[in-house]
Amino acid sequence: MRILYIDTSSSYLYSAIVEDGKLLSSVSEDYGQGLSQIALPKIAEMFQENNLSPKDVDKIIVVNGPGSFTGIRIGITIAKVYAWSLNIPITTINSLEAMATSSKEQKVHIPMLNARRGYVYTAIYSAEGKCLFEPKHIKLEEFQKEMEKYENYEILSNDEFEEDFTLNHYQPDFVTITQEFKDKEDMNPHAVNPEYLKLTEAEEKL
């Protein structure tokens, strides 16, 4: 089974083609504002590197958030159009789950994204990957009380925070992620949508 993995939920493009648990090609690069422009050419390059036709894909796994609103939509749009076109299975995973799954540390994993204005997107996973605190958009101050419940934990993030955190850099382990989620229930491509975990400001004020 050949899986195309896409995560554009930050300014990084994380994408890979994994075939039966073997990594064929991958991209992990911070493209900043250029992500919308570069994402598809980079995905196309991975196919070319392996002499694969764009149609040689059996399954798509896409990250549906949380993270950059625009970023999430780039990956979701590519993924749902792809799956719809080829009529192949597609499944979504959470960006925080992808981060925790990639960690090699035998500790409680706390993936964290800076959502600004004192807020974070975060969750807590056991060393074995069990979700202990559901992904949430939460005030960091409030979340720190949750963190205190655990002694041996790591914070996973590529963002910067004002707090004096020791951060473990996130680098996706494409093989582990795709193996872990390849059997997750498939979705109708039309129903594959971002999970922002946050309303728009206009909706909050309404």
Next chain:
Amino acid sequence: MKDMYILGIESSCDETSISIVKNGTEEIATVISSQIDIHKNYGGVVPEIASRHHVKNITIVLEECLQKAEMTMEEIDGIAITYGPGLIGSLLIGLEAAKTLAFIYQKPLIPVHHIAGHIYANSLVQPLKFPLLAVVVSGGHTELIVMKDHYQFEKIGGTLDDAIGECYDKVARVIGLEYPGGPKVDKLSLVGKDTYKLPIPLQDDSYNFSFSGLKSAVINLVHNEEQRNEEIRKEDLATSFQKVAVESITSKVRKAIVEKQIKNVIVAGGVAANNGLRTAMKELTDELGVELSIPPMKYCTDNGTMIAAAGYYAYQAGRVADLDLNSKSQDTLK
């Protein structure tokens, strides 16, 4: 020559629309998903909400369009996409979809400027004649464009501040009409009388427009009347406003027709649906003996049909993009 079927994708504002057009002139199928009822609650288009709906709708609209056309993606010869101008977050959804389709099916990716789309909406009705003057009037644009041939655009003037449609919507809000109020002002103006005195903006030698002064004049007039406890006669104000707004367009159009030896005038964009403007343009072009093309109402608002039509001519002119095409919130039509 072999028939050419272009798939056009438009997502620059609050409509997700996909169409298939044959040879730039024949509409095969169009699907439009409008968000107007959603944005009504906020008194205008909220960009982030618009983007969220585009991503939800995109594959549904695509599937419906192909079903309506009874075609498959394999039968499509090129994918035309509005790359700009517009709301960046909205544009990106259409762009990523178009790039993905172009990649999977190995089809030409054709970048189309949103205004070129509005102009080419007319080629779905009758062939364009050159030299042509395009009067582009919408919520985001007020521009005069001269075309000497297909896909050659020369902007000779535009608004220095607000777009005409924006001005209509603001006037509507001041007199208490619900968003989108522009068409309601137009409707009211048909029953009122021209009794309020408003200044005709920018009567100069250029081909430019200015609507912020006119907008302010209306706002001040309403405030003054309120302070004097005088009730505003909404329909009369609508009539007076419409007369001045339309006149400021037609005076520059007259000048351009004469100086640029125009054979065909096209009115394009959302405000092309405005009755006052349609009537005035008809009178002006009849007087000067120039052909007038105004697209039917269904092509005046944003749609994929016009993008697919323009895409055909863009492709003939050799305008093809690579997969690194990006959206642009602002861009001059060239």
